[in-house]
Amino acid sequence: MSETTSLSSLLDQIGKPVEGHRPWPRIAADRKGWSSLIAAMAGNDWTLLGLWGEPKAVHVAVADVPAATYAVVSLDCPERSFPSFSAVRPGAIRLERTAQELFGLTAEGLTDPRPWLDYGWWGVRQPLAETPLEPDPNPPRYEFLPIDGEGWHQVPVGPVHAGIIEPGHFRFTCNGETVIRLEERLGWVHKGVDSLLKGATIENAAKLAARLSGDATVANSIAFARAVEAALGIEVPPRAVWLRAMMGELERIANHLGDIGSVCNDAAFAFMLAEFHGLRELVAQANWDSFGHRLMMDRVIPGGTLVDLSIGAATRYDELAKTLRSRVAGLVHIYDTKPSMLDRTVTTGTVSLELVNSFAASGHVGRASGRDFDSRKTPGYPPYDQLEFRVPVFQDGDVNARVWVRIREIEESLKLVEQIVSKFLEKDFAGDDRLVSEVPAGVGGEGIAMAEAFRGEYLAWVRIGADGLIQRCHLRDPSWFQWPVLEASIEGNIVADFPLCNKSFNCSYTGADL
């Protein structure tokens, strides 16, 4: 593969842009073009950002991040079969298994063709295909990866776990205390989100998007709203743009606080859990008082925001930012000076830059291993172009590095909150008090957007019909690309360190189970 071929010139060769898709181009490729994209991906480091099906089509979102090229490539497949990306981008494996099961498509050459979400309990097969199938009276037994050798035993965990946590099945294969393989079996909380989105009004779809993963409700709502706004050409009032960033940063702070405390708790340092969750509660209470919801669910809506930030609330967040900065600093000092704590996090659950890059694992998981990507910076979205903040990147790739990314991100987000608050206190919106622009009726379109949550970027793709209803919407949680990396992170570690690894990732079960 010639290294001189850029993604944008390849896109020009493989097909024509579809009209009405914004802001990235969507290229309608033929099979040859689709295959040449796969071949080109083998020889470079372009990013696969998502892959989703339709009854007779498949779409892939790709990016050349340094060149700032972002695009969707589509393949019509009337025969319901498409060449697989799995051999060149392992992150595509679970997405393609899902497209196979929900739409009845076939990914040719899929490196792992086993089922994924369908356990045979839905009462229907291929529920989103043009003609769904009757359920299989004898669904095939799921085959875990074969184990060969001597002296190993297995520890099956879940779907119901010991704590207050989402369900999933983990199968540990161990030799003594050491884990030699972890295999995840997810899909337990599959709720049929894609089918519920189909035919929904924009308003109802926004509610579903807000509940793809409750801990990242704001980021999901921002991604969905921005995709709808791109599709319909809606301009969001500046005040709402800044309010969204405010809520997004508060959500990031709250989740990082909770996760740092929980990582420490998994090393039996309960004091830190009490302290950090106490701080998290301060954020939740301020959110309730200011925005009317502790998680700020449904506060970001297509067209703008539902709520405003009063001067009183802005001042309170300004004070809260100062309180959090000083109290987090004290706790971080304790974290970083306790050898019994660091013994559990340093060199535990290490993942390499090569691995996170191959899966495009984003958020703190990627940034703790040296993958410098944050969708607030690249491709970027407003108002972050007007805000000053750093994207902390660490190299060690262990639990400790993931904790430190979170610590530094809390500090950066506190700075962002202060910058946003001062914008509100200075009444710096030129007298423009609008919170929401009208969502026009009777126009359709296609849009795509990303929004950076605490765990990484959420991607939303939407096609709206002229009747104003959602024809197809795909919401891609960053966890799709982090779960497989978690499997690798525990290899060679002891079983007792899995909770630390798992919590340092904190992938969403619901977000990836759809």
Next chain:
Amino acid sequence: MLKHLLKNVAGGPVTIQGPAASTEAVEELAARLQKLTHTRLGKGLVFREIDAGSCNGCELEIHALNNIVYDLERFGFRFAASPRHADVMMVTGPVAKNMKEALFRTWDAAPNPKWVVAVGDCACGTGVFAGSYACVGKVADVVPVDLHIKGCPPRPIDLLAGLIALIESTVAPAEKKAS
């Protein structure tokens, strides 16, 4: 760290006063008092939380019950890892069909008498996921529910008010529907 702890002691408690039992919860439980067996729940209740397809919003708020502000354990409540040790199943989500069997088995593994609290709009059958091919629709369709606590998600204070009603009541567990 010592300095930090001393400051916390000197600063006084951050824990808030517990709420009164929720009126709705008392009413829901009272409706079954005709069938009363006067089973006193005693002074403590052990919970087993089961996520049956929630968006994890409810889990965040259930987690918050354990934080220093709500401090669930002072009321005699705590969460157990095993259903074998639990009195109350706290269930969230619209019951994803993929979780139906796991929910039933976890409930079945708990010793009698046992109670079920459906937490959140989804678990109560009024959430956004009801009606999909992949969801049963509500918790009561799978296991007998004693108490519904609505909200999306319910706030920790609402959860607490409902749970206090449960411990203060003298109601016998809901009976399993013949199915």
